[in-house]
Amino acid sequence: MRHEDGILMAGLAQHGVSRRSFMKFCATLASVMALPPAAGLAMAEAMASARRPSVIWLPFQECTGCTESITRSHSPTIESLIFNVISLDYQETLMAAAGHQAEEALQQAIKDNFGKYLLIVDGSIPLGMDGAYSTIGGRSNLEILKEVAKGAAAIVAMGSCAAYGGIPKANPNPTGAVSVADVIKDKPIVNVPGCPPIPVVMTGVLAHYLTFGSLPELDKLGRPKAFYGETIHDRCYRRSFYDQGKFAKTFDDEGARNGWCLFELGCKGPVTYNACATTKWNGGTSWPVESGHGCLGCSEPDFWDAGSFYKALSMPATPLKTVGVAAAAGAAVGVAISFANRAKKSAAKAAHETTTLPDLEK
Amino acid sequence: MNELQFLTWVRGPGLNLAISIFLLGVFVRLFEIYSLGRKKDLSEPRNVGGASGINTVFRRSLPAEGMLKKSPISYIGGYIFHIGLAIIVFLFVPHIKFFQGLLGISWPGLPSQLVEFVTIVTIVTMLVILLDRITNPVKRYLSTFQDWFTWALTFLPVLTGWLAVRHLLLPYTTMLAVHILMVELLLVFLPFTKLFHAFTVFGSRWFNGTVNGHKGVAV
Numbered sequence: 001m002r003h004e005d006g007i008l009m010a011g012l013a014q015h016g017v018s019r020r021s022f023m024k025f026c027a028t029l030a031s032v033m034a035l036p037p038a039a040g041l042a043m044a045e046a047m048a049s050a051r052r053p054s055v056i057w058l059p060f061q062e063c064t065g066c067t068e069s070i071t072r073s074h075s076p077t078i079e080s081l082i083f084n085v086i087s088l089d090y091q092e093t094l095m096a097a098a099g100h101q102a103e104e105a106l107q108q109a110i111k112d113n114f115g116k117y118l119l120i121v122d123g124s125i126p127l128g129m130d131g132a133y134s135t136i137g138g139r140s141n142l143e144i145l146k147e148v149a150k151g152a153a154a155i156v157a158m159g160s161c162a163a164y165g166g167i168p169k170a171n172p173n174p175t176g177a178v179s180v181a182d183v184i185k186d187k188p189i190v191n192v193p194g195c196p197p198i199p200v201v202m203t204g205v206l207a208h209y210l211t212f213g214s215l216p217e218l219d220k221l222g223r224p225k226a227f228y229g230e231t232i233h234d235r236c237y238r239r240s241f242y243d244q245g246k247f248a249k250t251f252d253d254e255g256a257r258n259g260w261c262l263f264e265l266g267c268k269g270p271v272t273y274n275a276c277a278t279t280k281w282n283g284g285t286s287w288p289v290e291s292g293h294g295c296l297g298c299s300e301p302d303f304w305d306a307g308s309f310y311k312a313l314s315m316p317a318t319p320l321k322t323v324g325v326a327a328a329a330g331a332a333v334g335v336a337i338s339f340a341n342r343a344k345k346s347a348a349k350a351a352h353e354t355t356t357l358p359d360l361e362k
Numbered sequence: 363m364n365e366l367q368f369l370t371w372v373r374g375p376g377l378n379l380a381i382s383i384f385l386l387g388v389f390v391r392l393f394e395i396y397s398l399g400r401k402k403d404l405s406e407p408r409n410v411g412g413a414s415g416i417n418t419v420f421r422r423s424l425p426a427e428g429m430l431k432k433s434p435i436s437y438i439g440g441y442i443f444h445i446g447l448a449i450i451v452f453l454f455v456p457h458i459k460f461f462q463g464l465l466g467i468s469w470p471g472l473p474s475q476l477v478e479f480v481t482i483v484t485i486v487t488m489l490v491i492l493l494d495r496i497t498n499p500v501k502r503y504l505s506t507f508q509d510w511f512t513w514a515l516t517f518l519p520v521l522t523g524w525l526a527v528r529h530l531l532l533p534y535t536t537m538l539a540v541h542i543l544m545v546e547l548l549l550v551f552l553p554f555t556k557l558f559h560a561f562t563v564f565g566s567r568w569f570n571g572t573v574n575g576h577k578g579v580a581v
Contacts, residue, residue, distance in 0.1 A: 243475060245455050245472060245473040245474060263455075263459075271365075271534060300366045300535075301367070302367055303366065306366050312463070313456070314456035314457065314459045314460045315373075315459055315462070316373060316464065317377075318378070319378075320378045322379075326383065326386040330386035330389030330393075331393060333389075334390040334392065334393020337393065338394060338397030341397070
């Protein structure tokens with residue numbers, strides 16, 4: 001995996017990417033990230049001459065879906081080529097080395113580029129049982145993360161698990177999983193959530209870092225605003241059906257076939273900030289809502305515990321457990337009060353003294 | 363607690379708590395009120411009570427003679443915002459889904475733009491009614507804390523719902539959670555304030571009408 005230091009553009013040229021198509025890619029990226037038009041040029045110049053940045057990719061409690069998303073993005077795209085030409089010095093899934101050799105490669109990369117490398121993390125970090133739930137080479141994820149993070153220029157928490165704990169953190173969180181930001185407090189961290197995240201978001205973050213030497217502007221959940229600035233619902237091509245009150249009621253009714261809004265089938269688009277509706281997936285082929293399934297909200301923290309995927313957002317998230325008991329208790333208290341009132345009335349009646357004519361004459 | 367967790371709480375445990383308190387309060391008060399009973403009136407009825415009762419239920423929805431001119435804001439505004447609330451609560455599709463989730467029954471809704479128009483009219487009307495209560499010296503004198511409080515309890519769910527739909531002030535997720543929280547506050551306080559008229563208004567009208575009919579007031 002390890003390349004000698006070199007120029008990015010040269011690497012791209014080797015793969016048959018012309019300067020013209022590279023410029024086009026940069027301009028597109030700049031516009032996707034809502035940067036001024038001139039930024040496309042700046043990006044192209046900076047990236048074309050950039051020395052391949054050293055990248056260390058640490059996998060923790062993850063399913064490799066994030067790696068799949070990046071590497072299987074519609075091939076050959078410039079996104080995937082950029083991933084090919086960065087100096088990915090440690091990536092367990094992709095590297096040929098294994099065992100001690102792999103760990104040595106990691107140590108070497110840390111030593112060679114201390115303070116300069118970009119650290120990508122996918123997967124959450126288990127804190128339970130002193131981190132024993134997930135270890136690599138006999139060392140806990142927590143220990144490895146702390147060590148590697150020390151020399152990182154910046155950290156990219158790739159996917160919802162690294163960004164927010166994801167599925168491992170789902171209730172009851174048996175491994176005590178936490179996110180990267182829960183462990184590392186003294187480094188710039190970009191969260192690129194999604195299950196998996198969109199490849200172009202990753203490229204955008206990398207391009208921004210290479211061009212401006214800094215991380216893109218982030219929202220308060222640590223996500224690049226350019227990609228996570230708007231909800232799925234607001235950019236959804238089915239939005240007009242929501243406004244017209246036209247909803248699919250089941251996955252195969254007439255509404256579903258007409259492409260009506262999936263809100264009633266549990267779509268979490270209204271509360272999910274991501275770029276799926278604009279960038280789409282698989283080289284712009286389609287995306288979940290276009291394929292007929294509601295958004296799961298996978299780029300939001302704790303999406304796994306936010307109620308059923310198939311319940312409309314306005315439905316109760318969990319069963320209303322005490323409602324029946326409360327109604328019965330209310331009825332019981334009401335009956336008790338009515339008995340008390342009746343007793344009071346009877347007592348008043350019993351205590352009532354009849355006024356007679358002689359009384360009035362007194 | 364992040365935004366989505368806040369939303370999930372108000373959609374789950376918060377909702378459970380609010381509806382529980384609501385039902386508890388509603389049952390306590392209904393039993394309390396309707397079990398009070400009344401001493402048997404031994405006098406000869408001058409009119410048949412039942413007809414008078416039903417008549418009063420409807421008649422009191424219309425302004426008494428001359429009152430519409432005297433207090434137009436109370437009557438017209440009252441009509442508008444009550445009908446507006448009913449349309450918003452029962453005919454906005456996400457709300458229908460909410461009832462479906464609770465009760466298992468659903469009905470057709472209105473296009474969201476139409477509901478939004480009704481919402482804006484309702485908001486404006488409620489503001490005018492508040493302004494009237496503040497500026498009219500008699501109304502201000504008669505107003506207690508509960509009047510201001512119940513106005514706010516009714517107004518805030520409508521306002522926050524509209525702000526959520528329009529993505530104003532706060533991110534949608536947070537505003538939606540705030541909206542649901544406001545509805546939950548309304549549910550919690552409804553049985554214990556004058557908002558309970560939602561349950562008792564027709565019963566008390568019928569009762570008054572019957573008593574008056576018995577005493578000889580024309581049907």
